[in-house]
Amino acid sequence: MLGMHRRGAGDTVYIAKYIERYRIRINAPVACCHQDVRRYVVERAMKVSDVRITPIAFRDAPVLNASGIHEPYALRTILEVECDNGMVGLGETYGDAAVLSAVRAVAPALAGMSPYDLNSMEAQIRQILTALPAAQAGTELAPGSHPSKQVPNCFSAFEVAFLDLQAKAAGVPLHQLLGGAVRREVPFSAYLFFKYARHIDADYADDPWGEALDPEGIVRQATRMINLYGFESIKLKAGALHPDIECATIRALAQAFPGLPLRIDPNAAWSMETAVRVAGELAGLLQYYEDPVAGLGPMAELHRATGLPLATNMVVTDFDELRQSIAQNAVQIVLSDHHYWGGMRRTQTLAAICDHFGLGLSMHSNSHLGISLMAMAHVAAATPKLSYACDTHYPWVEDDDEVVMGGKVKIEGGCVRVGDEPGLGVSIDRARLERLNGIFERIAIRSRDDVAQMRKYDPAFDPGKPRF
Template identity: 35%
Template sequence: MKITEVEAVEVTVPIEAPLRFAYGVHLAFTRTLVKMHTDEGYVGLGETAASKEQVERLSRPILGQNPFDLEVIRNIISNRFYWSREPLTASALEMAAIDVIGKATGQPAYRLLGGALRPHIEMAAYCFYRYPSEDGTRPGVTTPEEMAEHAADLVERRGFRTVKLKGGVLPAADEVATMEALRERLGPDIRLRLDPQSAWTVETAVELAPRLERVGLEYYEDPVAGMASMATVRERTRLAMSTNMCVTSFQELGPAKQIGAIDVVLTDPWYWGGPTQVHTLDTVARTIGIGVSMHSGIELGIGMAVMAHTGVAMPGLTAAVDAHYHHLLDDVIAGDMLLPEKGVLQPPEGPGWGVELDEAKVAKYAELHASGTYRNVYVEGNTVGPDPYRPHWFPIIPAW
């Protein structure tokens, strides 16, 4: 079997309301869908934040390769030169190749990754400060009381047992007050996480840690930037420290362990280079005494299926998985959206990732993307700034 073509389509899908984070605002979710065509008629699906141009340009050297040869494909993409790792493209191509393999063998992707150790992954409610929706049907979420009500609604509707707050948006003390309100509203049995996105100084993170200890966090995610600063905070709090910012490669894992920077590394199938790399990370991290969780890549349905299949095959993934997915108003996959029920998500059954595209929706959201109605803050420059509700504002990190 040979890869004959790699097709990429950029789509933008609406979300319930604008989501605020330390570096700007998500007005909608923009992703690049990847289709890997083969000479035997199989078409594998992937998804990434890399642009259409990046995917199509970087995939040209793998044309003619066998999609079963995952390490060969990775080597071609990631070792063109010593700086050419390209994880966002390599991951999407690996996802598509695994989907081809699953379709060719009639096997679900989780079996190709070693088998399902659990029937499902647990999911976390991913809470953001929000601006009101354009149509006025969903209010803004800014105060501690509003966030507590928003989180309680998600817990009630979807059965989440873990709630994560995306911080780095409001003054640090206000966000700690929000965590206190969440604990009071949700009770002692819901696990809580806080992610200030490295927007705090070491002094701020240390000063506020006692209040967060009283709240009780599952982990304290990236309050500060860099391994050294994370290690300093970790020395001065009882809270477990986690990251998806200061450790994003295997080369960084050892140094982080040596200086005591983290307790938990947050992986995902994109930034680490693909599902097989995430599986390897699970083994390596557990071997050196670091826990593993999984954070969100701002996924659509293909990505959500990848996370579910990958997650059930990871021995060390017992923590709930972060996902932006429940903020979407629609998706590009055929059939129902992959929303959690009772706080968990089962991998879609079927060969490969178990999902197919709804081509009408792909066309609809490709057109929306091309219209320029929404801007992707990750890949597009915008002189207005990354938050249209605050013209000409730009992030300064640390902010508090």
């Protein structure tokens, strides 16, 4: 049998004869002793033959945050890595100019590479990106576009595509490559924003969510979102309006949705004094307190002062920051994000470290589409200790702005289901991809800038922190 054969220069001929003799079809289920043959031939045959990088833009709602307001269009980059056997692996990442430049620079170097050789791929990425001019810092609310995250972000985008290929070649869902699903239903939370009714300069119709600039507006928003998607926890993006309004909003949500876990995220817009005061006013109402103040030291001080569990996607964004946070007991919950932690498997490493040190774990989100959502869902499905429902901006995506075949991924009962389809379980809708690429080519936005957009509404807007 193959396991008894010493592989060498004649392997290809030997295995080809073996396959012909036993009539093994590479893409068909095979018996136990033939699995090694199938796997070996597929691995040996698969080489990257083409990498397609498609920048896209899709409508984004006029939602507020500590740095201003989202622009009318969000940017993403869709990756298609094709092998010489015709299989295609998918990835999705940020669409800012620096990120797009990085993935475009790396793509040609992947030709001829095995999608199983992740170490060589990462080495190529480091070599290529080190030689590029230094990237400019993106918005602080999108850590993956920060220059310090350029290598892990670029690697993650291609790692997802390579793992998608590996799983498709094996005929298994991607979560099986990550150890298998410990849950098939991955919980997400309702992500609420204060928002305007429309963009000041949008070239499309108003979004269906309407204005939300007070507690009543946010409760209406939450009611609609929960009715549509069945979410069983709620996150409020704060740091946009006065803290008194945002506290009143949390109290209104607690009254409207008794028993549902609540979170508030001011994105470090509050002073220590404000953060301590708000903690007292919302005592007993918060599941956790996310990034109320800036920096590991202040977060540790706030935790000592209030005893509240603090979550972050801002001060713990890599393993060195995690080490520092553990030493100070600054953060009790890490909001992971495979886009800038260095991929799906490093997210699993993060999860194991959090479990070892007794830290909670959930997932951070930025504006994204279905490929990213399914990557999040697969790694979350294979993470034994997922402490809290994950964040996602996905409900804010308009139905016809999704690029995966069949339209938007379903969220039911507040969960995304991972099934048994090979790989990520999604494929590209070519017509939609081309339409969104056309929008990207038409508009002037090339990097997210919430501050500049907000100054169209308020020329005196100052994003300096703390704001309150």
